[in-house]
């Protein structure tokens with residue numbers, strides 16, 4: 001029995017769709033099937049609940065189709081929430097809603113540094129004591145330094161080099177303080193070196209499964225939830241004692257997102273060492 005129930009923020013896909021193109025996955029000529037998207041989102045939610053998570057809902061807003069991707073709402077650190085500042089104008093309308101919800105639910109909200117783009121937990125993931133932060137395509141490197149200084153955490157910024165893996169959570173997923181799933185081709189030489197030095201157990205995914213968003217996993221204890229179509233990763237995870245689970249999320253892949261992007265862990269990710277001493 002876990003001491004703390006995982007708490008996840010999700011946003012129903014009522015207004016979800018491919019209404020603009022801000023990453024190479026998005027193509028307005030390939031719209032999302034609304035009914036299927038709703039079914040897939042409900043199935044992910046049901047799976048998370050079945051794994052013991054409590055789900056809170058951020059009310060969706062018409063005209064903000066990417067609001068379903070709550071990972072980008074903020075970076076959570078204990079009772080603090082650093083609100084995102086999106087690079088693309090199309091998503092900036094989401095910021096006040098995330099801020100309001102988090103403030104009303106007990107978080108001390110903090111703005112991202114002025115004139116700096118920062119896309120929340122999509123680009124900033126704790127692995128043990130360290131905050132790994134992705135930059136260049138969405139978030140700015142300067143923001144990571146300032147944000148980690150204000151939170152008093154150690155940060156390691158890694159450059160993302162492939163437009164398809166534009167957020168760190170599309171190519172890296174910490175499993176615990178010593179282990180992570182990653183897609184090597186999404187990083188430059190320096191980034192790879194740092195990951196290899198800092199994370200004892202790195203599980204790499206192949207290009208075909210990276211494209212299925214294998215790295216965009218939700219971790220709940222030893223359960224790892226991904227999109228379907230990641231059999232090699234799942235076999236490797238099983239071999240290492242994890243319980244991988246697949247749930248179809250193709251309608252969200254059309255927008256460049258999958259399981260992890262659709263969630264924001266409010267109580268701290270399992271891999272974050274600070275979570276262990278949350279009272």
Ligand code: ARG
Pocket residue numbers: 022023026066069071072091121122123167169170255256257258260261
């Ligand atoms: N269409 C969204 C965007 O490009 C997808 C966001 C996916 N979120 C994530 N955390 N990777 O911003």
